[in-house]
Amino acid sequence: MAKQRGHGEGSIYQRKDKRWVASITLENRKRKYLYGGTRKEVQEQLKKALHEQQQGKLATGPKQTVEQFFNRWLEEVHKPTIRISTYTKYRNLLNRHIIPVIGRIQLNKLTVEHVQALYARKLQEGYKPSTIHATHELIHRGLDQAVRWKQVIENVSAHVSLPRVGKQEKLTLTTEQARKLLDTAKGHLLETLLTVALATGMRRGELLGLRWQDINFETMSLQVCRTVGFGKGRKYVVNEPKTASGRRRIILPQFAVDALKQHRIQQLERRLQVGTAWVDRDLVFCDITGDYFPLSSLEYMFQALLKKASLPHMPFHNLRHSAATILLTMGVHPKVVQELLGHSQISMTMDTYSHVLPSMQQDAMNKLNEAFKQQP
Helix, strand or coil: CCEECCCCCCEEEECCCCCEEEEEECCCCCEEEEEECCHHHHHHHHHHHHHHHHHCCCCCCCCCEHHHHHHHHHHHHHHHHCCHHHHHHHHHHHHHHHHHHHCCCEHHHCCHHHHHHHHHHHHHCCCCHHHHHHHHHHHHHHHHHHHHCCCCCCCHHHHCCCCCCCCCCCCCCCHHHHHHHHHHCCCCCCHHHHHHHHHHCCCHHHHHCCEHHHEECCCCEEECCCEEEECHHHCEEEECCCCHHHCCEEECCHHHHHHHHHHHHHHHHHHHHHHHHCCCCCECCECCCCCECCHHHHHHHHHHHHHHCCCCCCCCCHHHHHHHHHHHHCCCCHHHHHHHHCCCCHHHHHHHCHHHHHHHHHHHHHHHHHHHCCCC
8 A cells, every 4th residue: 555645735545446545633643534536536635624623623523323423412412401391302303304314324424415305305295394493403403512522514404494484373262262161161170270271371381280389369379380291201290480481470360269269179079089099299280189180181171172162173272372362352461461471572472472463453543543533
């Protein structure tokens, strides 16, 4: 194997199989090898590598596939910093969309074209643009870490084109429909849960994590202190509210307070019937033994009540949107709705419920017309 060295090139030589090889010494004294069909080709690769090394941008990490890197990054680095619900979402995206398509590609050989083709394929398979954006968020975060670890030179996902996410109006209940739902739920296990959901706009996890110690009947208020998520192995995980504004005090209307008092009496009676089998978690909304309410049962019961009330199918979370929409159409100030929902910024509230604004504007114009119209 005859070695040939050019001035300022590093080491370049030709192997017995006629392929050309260039090598460069890294900071850890290990050698990085570059291959090509001609001397000129590897010389160009070597010049680029030497320049990147001087700039501190040369990828020096071990050889690994996209699957190997993302599994390690998600489990060892990212998982401890995120909620269990976010981890579950990322794990599903990784297993369902990313690994089957680009998992076997060498990490340092991943290109913009590979990532763009992944997104195009998912769109052809019928997935929504929002799924593509969620997948992109995961890939982008992972590759940012790979750049910091110098396992790749750049984050190729930064150069892809993403599909436009159309703004969809969320299906919500009107005031009349909300009353109909509550009338249908009278005497049902979910009656008070639905009442508080529509009165406060609380998230499902916040409702399922609510404890009696969080409710002050004298001041007619409750404190949102925690949220309950559904983790791996069908286990419930208790977390702090997502943001500082999520930890909030909510004033309750009289009809919600009355419902909670009645619910408390019924729960105490049920506890006496269950006896020693009762699980004392101090939960306001629990299953028949006092333990966390199963999400599958909650969704099933909720859908059954919607059907019985002849109301449109919608996820439980849409009760939160319904509460906000009802308040805004009643003329409640958006700032009050923001605080009630626990949004960190009012722009989030206005963005989410912009579809309500036209009716609010019409009401405002009617009031302005009344104020300025000429009297006879």
